[in-house]
Amino acid sequence: MRILVCIKQVPGTTQVEIDEKTGTLRRDGVAAKMNPFDLYALETAMRVKAAAGPDSEVTVLTMGPPQCEQVVREAFMMGADKGAILSDRAFGGADVLATSYTLSQGARKTGPYDLVVCGKQTTDGDTAQVGAELAEWLGIPHVTNVKSVDDVAADHIDLTVDLPDCEVAQRIPFPFLMTVEKGIFEPRLPSYKLRCATEGREILWLALADMPDKDPRHYGLNGSPTQVKRIFPPELRVERIALGGDDKKKAAALADLLEERKFLR
Amino acid sequence: MSHIRIHMDKIADTAAAKALCPFGAIEEEPGGGLAIGAGCRMCRACVRGGGGAFEFVDDSAPGVDKSAWRGIAVVAELSPEGKVHPVALELLGKARELAAAIGHPVLAVAMGAHTAEAARTLLGYGADEVHVYEDPALEFFRIEPYANALEDFIRSVRPSSVLVGGTANGRSLAPRVAARFRTGLTADCTVLGMSPSTDLDQIRPAYGGNIMAHINTPRHRPQFATVRYKVFSIPFKSATRGKIVRHELPPEKLASRIEILECRPKAAEKGIEEAEVLVVCGRGVRNPGDIALLESLAAQLGGRVAATRAVVEAGWIDSKFQIGLSGRTVKPKLMITCGVSGAIQFVAGMGGSETIVAINTDPKAPIFKVAHVGLVGDLYTIVPELVAKIKAKKEAAK
Structure with a gap:
């Protein structure tokens, strides 16, 4: 079985601030890391691989600037067999549609795959929408919010989807895409042994010229229907009451205010 | 290019x-x-x-003819029994505002095995047209038939904007169909507006940081946006003036490779979204044992304890009580945050709360920018004193 896991390198911190004078973004130089949600996707893929038998393999695919090689190496240390990186200036500025399209082209180039696994969302984009769009581009069904993999058979997987008021057990034949919940499995730690063993392993680098579709209008900013018109700091609320005095006085003032506003019943 | x-x-x-x-x-x-x-x-x-x-x-190609796309559509999510998820009603209220600005109709789409009651509800909240896809194959959410039904609606009605509730199923359906139409999707919008060009003004927290982004889809239609539950308010009911339009799909469009084996309802536990009062535990709480302090305050106010991402990640409180962009969106009547700094990720999940009280020792904490009532001080002094005062007031009122 051939399994693909989509991963992303995200900033090590979510603390981005805007300089109110210049209107530019300030981001501290904290090291980038693998999107934490992708660790669960990778772990799920490794478990499915183990259940599916020895001729199975796990490929990781990422898109980004050259330094994202680091997360592919990290995936190797967790047991991924192959890695591919989509990196080209033409891919820059991509929104959900262009990102998912680029990934689908990478998957077509390196595939076909029986199963595609994605994390729930990324910590920097937080949209949780790339997986479903990727499935559409690949023309395969998808399921989101997968909380457990219950059985891996030769031609299908039984899994459970977690919805707010029910859990739905489903059976899906290959090929399909799933996005998995945080906590579906405990992700394994990167292994030193695998680190040594995979140090020289070749990674497949793919640029626009390597894609089945080479039309630059379908990638990056130009393939992105959405445009960021402007970025700005969150608006501040105007009406505010600050309660003064020592802490006990503040507590008493708050109790009065809650009573006045009819919260004490 | x-x-x-x-x-x-x-x-x-x-x-x-x-x-x-x-x-x-x-x-x-x-x-x-x-x-x-x-x-x-x-x-x-x-x-x-x-x-x-x-x-x-900017020398990109000219876009679609926007005048050929009319209407603000709301995709209503129905339970297997046919009950409308309330986020659809919130979106109908917003759709009425957006549609009024450009003279477009308000459209609703209902897909399910039982749609009659839902269609009436949607008409009662201001839909001019409710487009109905009813078939036993649509009882449970499965991506292929649902995406096909929404695709059919968009091809036949050509709405300018499509608003989808940011529920688990909505966040699966919206991107799938947006990709099918090669169009833009903006997830988890917190503010929506309408420009005269019919471009939907979409505002959401971006880049995972303290930044808001204003996003447009200037050259494609329809424009997809998802909005979380409780970001907007449910509108008042209006006089029913709309009509129901029924659509049929051929059997091959209703087929799915996904087989539903079993649907296990969860114990009817009310989520933090339903609570009218929330006491929120932040990193200012020093030990997991101290959460009992917040529990006692919540109990006095008939509320629940919820938490920030940091507290959930520390394993002190289950993730279903997490507020924020990667947790739940809540809109209680009263929220008291204890030791919460107020990162934008958190604020995005609670900014609509009616009264926000913040207790934090750091006067510079961003939470004080969103709080209506700010108490700069130590929660370990304030909360016990507050509980005592509330108890005394309740005694006195008896």
Whole structure:
């Protein structure tokens, strides 16, 4: 079985601030890391691989600037067999549609795959929408919010989807895409042994010229229907009451205010 | 092809020019000079801060004929029994505002095995037309038939905007169909507005940081946006004036490769979204044992304890009680935050709360910018005293 896991390198911190004078973004130089949600996707893929038998393999695919090689190496240390990186200036500025399209082209180039696994969302984009769009581009069904993999058979997987008021057990034949919940499995730690063993392993680098579709209008900013018109700091609320005095006085003032506003019943 | 053009003659300090990019995408070329690399997110920070050295060149192809796309559509999510998820009613209220600004109709789409009651409900909340897809194959959410039904609605009705509730199923359906139409989707919008050009003004927290982004889909239709439950308010019921339009799909469009084996209802536990009062535990709480303090305050107010991401990640409280962009969106009548700093990720999940009280020792904590009532002080003194005062007041009222 051939399994693909989509991963992303995200900033090590979510603390981005805007300089109110210049209107530019300030981001501290904290090291980038693998999107934490992708660790669960990778772990799920490794478990499915183990259940599916020895001729199975796990490929990781990422898109980004050259330094994202680091997360592919990290995936190797967790047991991924192959890695591919989509990196080209033409891919820059991509929104959900262009990102998912680029990934689908990478998957077509390196595939076909029986199963595609994605994390729930990324910590920097937080949209949780790339997986479903990727499935559409690949023309395969998808399921989101997968909380457990219950059985891996030769031609299908039984899994459970977690919805707010029910859990739905489903059976899906290959090929399909799933996005998995945080906590579906405990992700394994990167292994030193695998680190040594995979140090020289070749990674497949793919640029626009390597894609089945080479039309630059379908990638990056130009393939992105959405445009960021402007970025700005969150608006501040105007009406505010600050309660003064020592802490006990503040507590008493708050109790009065809650009573006045009819919260004490 | 739109791109950023670099005017090297206007750059005196290469290092300073490179530092303009928050994503490190301005790269030095081997032969000298600068280029925009693959890390570019087109935030255009370099254009604004570069004093003319960076120019945004927009020569993209003209877009669709916007006048051929009319109506603000709301996709209603129905339970297997046919009950409408309340986020659809919230979206109908917003759709009425947006549609009124450009003279478009308000449309609703209902897909399920039982749609009659839902269609009446949607008409009662202001839909001019409710488009119904009813079939036993649509009882449970499965992506292929649901995506086919929504695709059929969009092809036959051609709405300008499609609003989808940011529920688990909505966040699965909206991107699937947006990709099918090669169009834009903006997830988890917190503010929606309408411009005269019929471009939907979508505002959401972006780049995972303390920044809001204003996003448009200027050349494609329809424009997809998802909005979480409880971000907008449920409108007042209006006089029913709309009509129901029934659609049929051929059997092959209703087929799914996904087999539903079993649907296990969860114990009817009310989520934090339903609570009218929430006491929120932040990192200012020093030990997991101290959460009992907040529990006693919540109990006095008939509320629940919820938590920030940091507290959930520390394993003190289950993730179903997490507020924020990666947790739940809540809109209680009263929220008291204890030791919560107020990162934008958190605020995005609670900004609609009616009364926000913040207790934090740090007067500079961002939570005080969103709180209606701010108490700069130690929660370990304030909360016990507050509980005692509330108890005394309740006694006195008896």
